[in-house]
Amino acid sequence: MLPGCVAAGVITFLGFRFHLNLTITSFLYLIVVVLQSLRGNFASSAFVSLLTVACLDFFFTQPLFSFEVTDPLDILALIAYLITGLVITRLTTRVRKEVAISENQRHQVDLLYLLARQLLALNPDDHLLEHSVERCREVFDMTAVCLFDANVGQLYAAGSPPDGLGEQVRTVCCLGEDEYDGAARVSLRCLHAAGKNVGAAAFVGLQDCELTIGPLAALATAMLERARAFQSASYSAAAE
Numbered sequence: 001m002l003p004g005c006v007a008a009g010v011i012t013f014l015g016f017r018f019h020l021n022l023t024i025t026s027f028l029y030l031i032v033v034v035l036q037s038l039r040g041n042f043a044s045s046a047f048v049s050l051l052t053v054a055c056l057d058f059f060f061t062q063p064l065f066s067f068e069v070t071d072p073l074d075i076l077a078l079i080a081y082l083i084t085g086l087v088i089t090r091l092t093t094r095v096r097k098e099v100a101i102s103e104n105q106r107h108q109v110d111l112l113y114l115l116a117r118q119l120l121a122l123n124p125d126d127h128l129l130e131h132s133v134e135r136c137r138e139v140f141d142m143t144a145v146c147l148f149d150a151n152v153g154q155l156y157a158a159g160s161p162p163d164g165l166g167e168q169v170r171t172v173c174c175l176g177e178d179e180y181d182g183a184a185r186v187s188l189r190c191l192h193a194a195g196k197n198v199g200a201a202a203f204v205g206l207q208d209c210e211l212t213i214g215p216l217a218a219l220a221t222a223m224l225e226r227a228r229a230f231q232s233a234s235y236s237a238a239a240e
Contacts, residue, residue, distance in 0.1 A: 001044035004036035005051060012055045022060045022074065026081050029056065033085045037092035045093065049085035053078055108208050112215050115139040119223060124230040132223040134158040136203075136216065143185075143205035147220055148173050150199045151228055162186070165202055173200035180209070189217040191224060199224050 008029065015025040029052035037045040057067050061074040069075045118135050122128055129147055137145040137158040144159030148169045155166050162184065172179055172188045176197050179188040187209050191199045201220040206212060 004048040007032045037089045042093040045089035128227045129156045146202040148200045169200045169202045191221040
């Protein structure tokens with residue numbers, strides 16, 4: 001906000017010094033408002049818009065050095081300028097927000113793709129699920145990840161899970177109901193395959209839960225099924 005205020009002050013000084021009219025000064029102020037909208041948030045941009053309107057009224061409309069406006073055309077011009085500035089500010093802020101959301105979504109998709117590649121590259125051995133939860137935690141920079149395999153009743157954890165999380169994961173698997181604790185940023189998902197519960201997963205500190213929790217749960221389910229297939233193949237080979 002400070003750069004916008006400084007720029008408005010400079011334009012005010014130069015405009016008053018060189019006797020610029022209301023129209024020219026208004027366009028110069030609009031440039032400042034647009035630049036402020038590209039850099040700041042809506043509140044700061046709206047403040048700069050109001051500040052420039054006040055400057056226009058005080059320094060460039062009759063009577064000078066007063067907020068009173070006697071000419072109806074000047075009143076109309078000030079109103080039109082204020083509306084234009086606020087509309088530009090609102091539209092620019094919305095575009096910037098949508099761009100930020102789009103970039104975040106692309107980043108999350110890239111992380112999911114990276115995690116999927118790393119999980120597929122893991123050897124299907126007895127430590128598959130241990131390595132899977134650790135890779136998941138590292139790629140998404142989470143505090144902790146827990147994965148419960150209902151087939152063997154074993155819990156796999158990576159990071160620093162809060163106390164009691166393991167029991168929560170088992171409970172979610174038994175009940176078949178997902179849970180979410182927004183305050184603690186803990187997401188628990190029951191994992192399903194072939195119409196039955198095969199396990200549950202807990203993600204602690206996930207940044208964009210709404211966007212990534214579904215794909216992460218699907219990857220966890222795939223890892224459980226892959227581990228189960230490896231175990232079945234190992235038992236069959238041992239039986240022969």
